[in-house]
Amino acid sequence: MKNNKREQVILKVLLCACAITIGTLLVVLLRHMMSISILPVLHCVVIVLLILLLFGAGGYFLLHKKTAYRVLGILLIVLSIVGNIEGIYFYLDSEEALKTIANQTTEITSYGVYVLKDSEAESIADLENEIVGVSEDISDKKLAKKLDKYSIITSTYDSPMSSVEGLINEECAGAVLNTSYVEMLEEKDNLRLVNEIKVSKKVEASNVISSEKPFVVYISGKDTWGHISVTSRSDVNIIAVVNPGTKHILLVSTPRDYYVPLSISNGVKDKLTHSGIYGIEVSEATMEMLYGIKMDHYFKLNYSGFEGLIDAMGGITVWSDYAFDVENIGHFKKGDNELSGLEALAFVRERHSFARGDVQRGVNQMNVIQSVVQKLTSKAILKNYGEILRKCDGTFATDLSSEEIADLVSFQLSNPGEWNIEKISVGGTGEYNNVYSLKKSVYVMDPNQDDIDNAKARIQEVLDEI
Template sequence: MITIGLLYGLIAIGKLDMTLNNVAKDSRLEVVQMSVFVSSDDNANELRDIEGASVGYLESDNAADQVMSVIDGTVATEVQYKAYNNILFMADALLNGTERAIIMNSAYVDIISDQDGYEDFSDRIRELYTYSAEIQVEVRGDVTDVDSTEEKYFLSSDEDTFVIYISGIDMWGAVNARSRSDVNILAIVNMKTGHIQLVNTPRDYYVYLPNQGANDKLTHAGLYGVESSEAAIENLYGINIDYYVRMNFSGFEAIIDTLGGIDVYSEYDFTVDPIKHYTVGYNHVSGLEALAFARERHAFAAGDVQRGINQMEVIKAVINKMTSPSILAKYGEILDEVADCVMTDIPSNVIYDLVKYKLSNDVTWTIDSYTVTGTGKHTTTYSMPGTTCYVMIPNDQDVENAKSLIESVLDEE
């Protein structure tokens, strides 16, 4: 949705075609940051230093084979590989010296650190080598929920209405790197009526992942690619997502700083040390301050639910700023930031038509927001077999309310 607001002024300055090509480039190519980790006190400095050692890997991780090939081509004495089906068992094996090194997706470090008893895991290990494994994303078909007979509704070809999935991944760097998706917001847009409905789904929501055939936290779906996150949300709400927009921390900060900051509304007084104290009402924030506002959850009794509400407030603020006349002169500078930090599968011709529609129609936008909630519990997940994780069990009535809101906006005339 950030990019939709940004693109409204592009035709006027003649940069539309170039920008659309840059923003949508490589939208079918994702990267898994695979790393070889050793304990923090290990004296290894490069891959050849672990020759002849025992190295653990997750047997469910297909990208591990690519790292093994690199290791085998580097060491003089071959290493012994051991497959694990439990990531915590593998982490323990590294920490207690059973394994000299382990191979895993770098995103798993934070997941392990979230578990009780592993809070200092990142301090006890060290990254020895990193390999970027490229994954070609397959074009998705209609999602089928094998566990449900509930009738789904899908969008028609009406170009005036569409659904965008906004994914915010929990890392800096390459926006196409697979990682946990900590922001999961649907933007249901009706161009004809000027109505945007934002629907937030908490990161810990316990949902069915159709592509994996099992249940997990929604945030973990991002580890398997944006298409897995889309499929899970489509299945939850019984909808078809038309497009996605994906952004990481560095992109988020850069765009807001280029805008000159935004005015975001806060329901609470709270402080994120050492960044900023936020007061009830509107707060003018920089990119870093907006990121801190959008990520904070420990300051609130509602935790992740309130974080989702704050994230939607940030999106509202960005849309309001980007559609204001004062920003038009800065579009060229903003575009330079967007090209490297936003990933989307929206075709350029579709965006072009949307921009033309906006420029030729006097639309006043109404932006509403809604978040679903649930009940916390510990249970098993697809990505962390053999252990339990904190999850949020969906509130069925909230989900039904979200479905009604989505359908209502799509049906508006």
Template sequence: MKFLRKNILSVVVVFASLFLILALVYNTFVPTIVVFILGVIAFLSLTIGIKMFPKTLKIVVTVIFVSISGFLFYTQYSAERVINYTETETSIITFVVMKDSNMKTIDDAKGATFGSSQTMDSLTETFLVDQLNTKIGNYTWESVTDDQSNMELLYSGEVDILVLDNSMRDYLLELDPEFETRTKIIWTVEKSTIKEVIVKEVDIAKKPFIVLISGIDIAGSINLRSRSDVNILMVVNPLTNKILTISIPRDTYTPLGCKTGKYDKLTHSGIYGVNCTVKTIENLLGIDINYYVRVNFTSLTKLIDVTGNINVYSKYSFTTEDGTHFNSGMNSMNSAEALTFSRERHAFESGDIQRGLNQQEVIKGIINKLLTPSTFTKIEGIIKAVGNSVDTNITTDDLSKLIKKQINNNKAWDITTSNLSGVAAMKPTYSMGSRLLYVMIPSQTSLVQVKQNIETFMKIAN
């Protein structure tokens, strides 16, 4: 004990040095050269410093080592909280009856006729049938062409209960704004599906890669299946420090990647899971998408409440229906303005195409803001804003490689925006059956141009 009291500062330096070495091993974001320098300093403190350092220097070294170690542990822990990968996706199925129905719960549905859309996933349908067999036993299951027909059969009394995937509820509300007031829900079932691993890993610090940003706009968990309303490809070339973003309109009419030969709007691919959206775009453009980032776009803009206003470029001067005005050129936007800017399409002749371009500008503004040094002091706020609103198959280790490279060269990124264009048409879709919906048929000229742009940005040479 006497020896320990006499050498207490040396013991503290030893523990502080070991703590720093452990932090350097744990943190995957620190550049190799920094790890080497700090590791050498920690080693010298262990071997030489405990004997040769004067008392004051030992105290200073201990404080510095503990501070650096704490920062390294915290930044790694924070990154792991932001980067989430959900192994499952959840579909919410509601059982809907007319408002004046005597049925109050599913237990009252014995002998009832259930109407289910033929576009419902077969595994989900089998799961629901098994649940009903267990709960009520006696019932009739009718397979109906689509949800619109199913709703009409409910209204006419030909089916007693409409079985509705909740991701399609908004479409029924578009058809009948009084759908919610005319009906009630007597049972809700959640069906979880394990996602297929579709990541195509590359060394993202050394090779170009493609990321799909799939944006949803719903309340609730990020793992809920929902329409993919924002679809932006990011072609990232870490060798040239260039990024190409490509907006693909939600109404793009193309075969679904998970339903061979079935044409639908791109946005509807999200109903069948994010993997379906990835495969649909891969087939459309003839590319491999390495990673995806699925975000709740409303929550993403809440980042701006934490980081402060972002600067966003607007091609046009326009005023939205709620009176918000944007000037042509750069605009400083808070979170509410950025969300309004991202959603607006009626003010533009090109409608959804310009909305997609505007969404890219908002993302660019957020990226530029996040790259500013002041962001590091707001990590906790950023985590609270987006921690439960992001699902991605990019791993922390993958991302750390790119961050290390960025820290090493500190070079600005050159971001180019573009879009896929086409012509408007009215077509039937797989998810909504024979009902004619507004769609955008991709222009072959635009498709060729987009593919050429991707190929150009993916070139390895500087």
């Protein structure tokens, strides 16, 4: 009898210790649940109730006289504790993953100090007391401060091309140019880099969005490999109009060669792709001018980032309107194609195989975005999205906050099902004309105003849907 009483006392003490443990763990779990809304409220309530139910049942069986019931009680209590710990780990893992990809508002511009190929200068120090050309569109205070460290005489030119011409005509001994800009120049073989100066800049925060109202995201694809924060030309320019209320996404593709005024060019027209050289804010603002809308956020990635993103998702299935081949990659059939990151990159870059060239490339890019959205909103991905986000670290940059991303994930979990994804492209007429960035005639696409007007009307219709 005494032994039974002693056992009951020991079991009650053990139960109290477990109750304190589970209570402490629940407090930690609830704090994480309230700090970031990754899971819908209903999911959170169910998880907490399930943990309490397991612990309650475990406590009941633990105090039972029969050994088998006590063993069952211990197992249920352990299960409730393990489940609680798993929940905390899920939130910690998700929060850490969100931190790595959200609020990436730092942009790096790489400037080079260039001299003529046959110049004796080996570094910027060799240009002491010499004239160095700087374009007036380079108004970066950080760059100016770094240049002030050297004993050079800066001369302002009205454009990057003018400073290049000044260098070639020996009006100046050197020129400060955006390294991405130099890649476009026919004269680049006559230039030599003697110094590289990297300048970081914070991109201003955009509007705060929620899953309760429509929003617009600008998607920019850079034509480079390497780190996504470095500025370069924007070869992919797609607007995603998202209406969560109707689960409708409208994708609008704009050709890279579109002949439009940039937000910084004072009305002078340029290729749309060149806007990326001047930073994501210029690309965003230029698209806003073209379509008469306000972008809420941006999403940008480059070649390596795109390939990494697709591979992190385990590949995608993409529809192709045409059968075509890409050298060293393989054959793409008309219909669905199972693609790896490398294959998907080749798919979205190809344009020479199509009569519509860049316009069809834009269609293919939207097909890939559709496949990515469909896969990312699937239950299998959403249940492991923390792991997916970690794998995607460094593959893209966005100014979406961690709270906004979590809200969108929570919305999809609460409202499962496919999104209606609509795709439209704008076109135009190919021609040769002078552009702002190069001050010379190059191939451009003069916009079809009817296409622009139709796109603007459709964008507004999707935003106004109820």
